[in-house]
Structures are given as structure tokens and as C-alpha cells.
Amino acid sequence: xxxxxxxxxxxxxxxxxxxxxxxxxxxxxxxxxxxxxxxxxxxxxxxxxxxxxxxxxxxxxxxxxxxxxxxxxxxxxxxxxxxxxxxxxxxxxxxxxxxxxxxxxxxxxxxxxxxxxxxxxxxxxxxxxxxxxxxxxxxxxxxxxxxxxxxxxxxxxxxxxxxxxxxxxxxxxxxxxxxxxxxxxxxxxxxxxxxxxxxxxxxxxxxxxxxxxxxxxxxxxxxxxxxxxxxxxxxxxxxxxxx
Amino acid sequence: xxxxxxxxxxxxxxxxxxxxxxxxxxxxxxxxxxxxxxxxxxxxxxxxxxxxxxxxxxxxxxxxxxxxxxxxxxxxxxxxxxxxxxxxxxxxxxxxxxxxxxxxxxxxxxxxxxxxxxxxxxxxxxxxxxxxxxxxxxxxxxxxxxxxxxxxxxxxxxxxxxxxxxxxxxxxxxxxxxxxxxxxxxxxxxxxxxxxxxxxxxxxxxxxxxxxxxxxxxxxxxx
Amino acid sequence: xxxxxxxxxxxxxxxxxxxxxxxxxxxxxxxxxxxxxxxxxxxxxxxxxxxxx
Numbered sequence: 001x002x003x004x005x006x007x008x009x010x011x012x013x014x015x016x017x018x019x020x021x022x023x024x025x026x027x028x029x030x031x032x033x034x035x036x037x038x039x040x041x042x043x044x045x046x047x048x049x050x051x052x053x054x055x056x057x058x059x060x061x062x063x064x065x066x067x068x069x070x071x072x073x074x075x076x077x078x079x080x081x082x083x084x085x086x087x088x089x090x091x092x093x094x095x096x097x098x099x100x101x102x103x104x105x106x107x108x109x110x111x112x113x114x115x116x117x118x119x120x121x122x123x124x125x126x127x128x129x130x131x132x133x134x135x136x137x138x139x140x141x142x143x144x145x146x147x148x149x150x151x152x153x154x155x156x157x158x159x160x161x162x163x164x165x166x167x168x169x170x171x172x173x174x175x176x177x178x179x180x181x182x183x184x185x186x187x188x189x190x191x192x193x194x195x196x197x198x199x200x201x202x203x204x205x206x207x208x209x210x211x212x213x214x215x216x217x218x219x220x221x222x223x224x225x226x227x228x229x230x231x232x233x234x235x236x237x238x239x240x241x242x243x
Numbered sequence: 244x245x246x247x248x249x250x251x252x253x254x255x256x257x258x259x260x261x262x263x264x265x266x267x268x269x270x271x272x273x274x275x276x277x278x279x280x281x282x283x284x285x286x287x288x289x290x291x292x293x294x295x296x297x298x299x300x301x302x303x304x305x306x307x308x309x310x311x312x313x314x315x316x317x318x319x320x321x322x323x324x325x326x327x328x329x330x331x332x333x334x335x336x337x338x339x340x341x342x343x344x345x346x347x348x349x350x351x352x353x354x355x356x357x358x359x360x361x362x363x364x365x366x367x368x369x370x371x372x373x374x375x376x377x378x379x380x381x382x383x384x385x386x387x388x389x390x391x392x393x394x395x396x397x398x399x400x401x402x403x404x405x406x407x408x409x410x411x412x413x414x415x416x417x418x419x420x421x422x423x424x425x426x427x428x429x430x431x432x433x434x435x436x437x438x439x440x441x442x443x444x445x446x447x448x449x450x451x452x453x454x455x456x457x458x459x460x461x462x463x464x465x466x
Numbered sequence: 467x468x469x470x471x472x473x474x475x476x477x478x479x480x481x482x483x484x485x486x487x488x489x490x491x492x493x494x495x496x497x498x499x500x501x502x503x504x505x506x507x508x509x510x511x512x513x514x515x516x517x518x519x
Binding site: 081134137138140141144145148149150153154157158161162164165166168169172173175176177179180 | 394398399401402405408411412414415416418419422423426441445448452453456459460463466
Binding site: 036039040041045049050051052054055058059062097098101102104105108109112113115116215219222223225226227229230232233236237 | 469471472473474475477478480481482484485488489491492493496497499500503504506507510511514
């Protein structure tokens with residue numbers, strides 16, 4: 001097993017990602033397809049919520065991916081800030097839009113699930129929904145700040161700082177929102193889940209989550225490859241103006 | 244003055260004089276704060292029991308927004324007039340200078356807001372015996388708002404028209420302080436409820452982290 | 467063809483339709499950008515090779 005820094009070399013990364021990325025997409029398609037097929041056609045309706053519990057198979061993986069992408073972004077930012085490996089910043093930049101999309105999807109499917117379950121699109125009492133909303137704004141701030149910087153280097157530094165500050169704050173935000181929501185304890189959508197979830201639900205849910213994880217990895221690799229190719233093209237153009 | 248002033252106290256004094264130099268400069272956030280709080284009864288109705296239930300929370304929201312109004316310029320002017328370059332060459336750690344500058348900014352633009360919260364609280368039907376303890380809670384929580392706002396201001400110092408960006412960056416970080424602040428008032432700030440300790444903890448956390456983030460961001464802005 | 471759901475059917479289809487839209491859109495944007503970047507790089511490299519000969 002080579003050290004992670006082995007792949008910090010863009011050439012090695014390009015070779016490695018070129019070989020791996022198609023398999024990631026294929027694995028993601030199989031696993032996500034399987035979980036959605038199970039969710040829509042196979043699993044039996046939930047005892048209390050009926051068919052609406054089928055929304056869980058997209059909502060819960062989206063929530064996990066939203067958090068995983070932010071964690072990945074924060075770790076990449078830290079690695080970039082300490083060791084200045086260009087690829088780490090490329091990874092952070094690539095993870096942000098995908099993470100934001102999954103966060104938005106989590107919020108939207110949560111609202112759609114909440115309507116038949118609670119009779120309301122939005123429930124402030126549910127700490128998870130509120131935390132994910134704050135996470136969405138952390139993503140927006142990260143992307144807006146990067147976009148406002150006029151050079152790549154500045155965008156990388158500013159992005160790394162705000163991603164690390166945000167990551168340090170996430171546990172505290174989560175803690176405060178949990179306490180606040182517990183004041184007016186309301187129903188929780190995912191109560192049907194928990195350790196008592198039957199294997200009929202658990203297996204497609206977990207495999208689907210793995211599939212979405214593979215998709216996130218594949219999308220990040222593609223976005224990182226795009227970034228590296230754009231830089232090479234810019235370097236070629238710069239060379240021409242010098243010559 | 245026997246010795247040259249340290250860059251930390253120089254930045255502190257400079258921030259204070261900047262705030263008051265424009266004449267009514269420091270009064271602007273007070274006007275914004277009072278205006279925002281006074282608009283609420285027009286928006287939601289004037290029933291006293293309704294107002295007293297939400298008045299404390301309204302002031303937290305107004306305080307959070309008011310802290311952002313003055314943030315845009317605090318590090319931009321240092322970048323423009325070269326003060327930032329002097330700080331970078333100073334012996335004192337940049338994080339300490341940034342913290343001093345932000346704290347001075349809180350004194351100039353935040354403390355006046357805190358001082359008028361008893362008056363606004365009275366108008367929003369808060370219980371009279373809670374007004375002064377509540378002002379203390381606003382003061383403690385305001386430090387967290389200004390510290391995180393300062394991080395946003397430092398990050399956007401080199402960005403033109405960065406004001407809205409500061410708000411987008413800082414507002415999610417305000418959530419714990421706003422929650423524990425409102426809970427402190429709900430539990431009765433005069434009794435020093437455990438929520439007050441959590442509120443103070445969010446401010447201490449901000450004071451511990453934000454100066455280093457500001458320093459890193461100011462180094463970036465100076466490049 | 468389509469499974470029959472209880473009265474929550476429209477919500478289920480809305481959730482999965484939205485998921486297809488968001489995830490499909492994300493994949494499409496990322497892949498289109500990758501293709502554009504690859505073509506641009508290949509074009510510039512080909513031009514350089516021609517100029518070199």
C-alpha cells in the first residue's frame with residue numbers, strides 16, 4: 001500500500017484515476033440502481049408509514065453523503081494547508097458542489113417525506129433537518145468565497161481556512177441544535193430506522209449508501225481530472241505568450 | 244510615552260479612533276439595531292404577551308445582523324492604508340493583533356448596541372428585572388458574533404463588495420450562540436442558568452479559534 | 467410496470483424524480499466539463515505539435 005503522498009504527484013494521479021474512475025461509476029450505477037429497485041419495487045410497505053418510508057432509501061444516503069463530503073472537504077483543506085499538495089485543494093474544490101447537491105437533495109426529500117408523515121413540509125423540531133440546513137449554508141459560503149477570489153492560490157487558501165473553521169464549528173452547531181430541538185421534542189422521520197430496522201430495509205439502504213459513496217468518489221476524480229487538464233491547458237497557453 | 248507602542252495596542256487604539264473618527268460612525272450600527280428591533284412589532288403585531296415571548300429572541304437576531312453591518316470595512320482599510328503590511332513585519336503575533344483589533348471593534352460598534360438593549364427590551368415587553376442580566380448575555384454573545392464576523396471580514400478583505408459574503412460565511416457560525424443566548428433569556432438570565440455557561444462557552448471558543456483564522460486570512464489578503 | 471403505492475405515491479415519485487434530476491444533473495455537468503477540458507487540452511497539444519514540426 002503506497003503512502004497517500006504517492007498519489008500527490010499529478011501524473012501518477014492522472015494514470016491512477018483514469019484506470020479507476022470508470023469502475024467507480026460502474027459500481028455506483030449497480031449499487032444505486034439495486035437500492036432504488038429494491039426501494040420502489042421489492043421492499044414491503046413500512047408498518048406505520050406505509051409506502052412513504054420508501055423515500056428513506058434516497059433521503060438517508062443523501063444525508064450521509066452530505067456529511068461525508070463536508071468531512072472530506074475539511075480533511076483535504078487541512079492537508080492542503082499543512083503540506084500544500086495541489087491535489088488536496090483540487091479534491092476540496094471538487095467535493096464542494098457534489099456535497100452541496102446531496103445536501104440540497106437531503107433537504108428536499110426530507111421535506112417531501114415529512115409532508116405525508118407529519119403533515120408538514122418542514123419541522124424545526126427535527127434537529128437533523130435543521131443541522132443539514134446549516135450545513136447547506138456552510139457549503140454555500142465555501143463556494144461563494146472561493147468564487148470571489150481572483151487567483152487560484154487565494155481561492156485555495158481562503159477555502160481551506162473557511163472549511164477548517166466550519167468543520168471545527170460543526171460539532172458545536174450540531175450540539176446546540178440538538179439541545180434546542182429537544183426543548184420541543186417532536187416526531188422524527190427516521191424513527192422507523194434505528195437498530196430495529198429489518199434486514200429487508202437495512203441491506204438495500206447500506207448498499208445504496210455505498211453506491212452513492214462510490215459515485216461521490218467518481219465525480220470527485222472526474223472533477224479533479226478536469227481541473228488538472230485545465231491547468232495544463234493554461235500552462236500551454238502561458239508558454240505560448242512567453243515564446 | 245517612553246517606549247514605542249506595541250503593534251497590539253496600536254491596532255487596538257487605531258480601531259477605536261477609526262470608529263469614532265467619522266463623527267456619527269459608531270452611531271450607525273446603533274441606529275440599525277434599534278430600527279431593526281422596532282420594525283418587528285409592526286410586522287408581527289403589538290400584543291404585549293406575544294412581544295414579551297419573542298422580544299429577547301428578536302434582539303438576538305437584530306444584534307447578529309447589526310454586528311455584520313460594520314464588518315466589511317474593518318480589515319479592508321488596513322489593507323488599503325498599509326497597516327496590514329506593518330503588522331506582518333511586527334514582532335507581535337498577527338493573531339493577537341487581529342484579536343485586539345476585533346475586540347476594539349466590538350467595544351466601538353458592539354458595546355453601544357448592548358447598552359441600549361435594556362431600553363429596547365423594555366419596549367418589547369421583556370420583564371424589567373431581566374433587562375440588565377439580559378444585557379450581560381447580549382454582551383457575552385456579541386463577542387462571538389464579532390469574532391466570527393471578523394473571520395469573514397478578514398477572508399474578504401481583498402474582495403470588493405464583500406459585505407454579503409461576510410454574512411453568508413458568518414451566519415451559520417452564529418447559530419450556537421443565538422440558540423444558547425435565546426435559551427439563557429428564556430430560562431431567566433438573572434438566575435445564571437446552565438445555558439448561560441454554554442453561551443459563554445461559545446464566545447470563548449470563538450475567541451480561541453477566530454484570531455488564528457483571521458491571522459491566516461490576513462496573510463492571504465496581504466499577498 | 468409501475469408499482470402501486472398507497473396515497474403517498476405522489477410523494478415517493480416526487481422524491482425519486484427530484485433525486486434523478488439532481489444526481490443526473492450533477493453527473494452530466496461534471497462529465498460535460500471534463501469532456502470540454504480534455505478537448506481543449508488535446509487541441510492545444512495538437513497545435514503545439516504542428517507548430518513544432
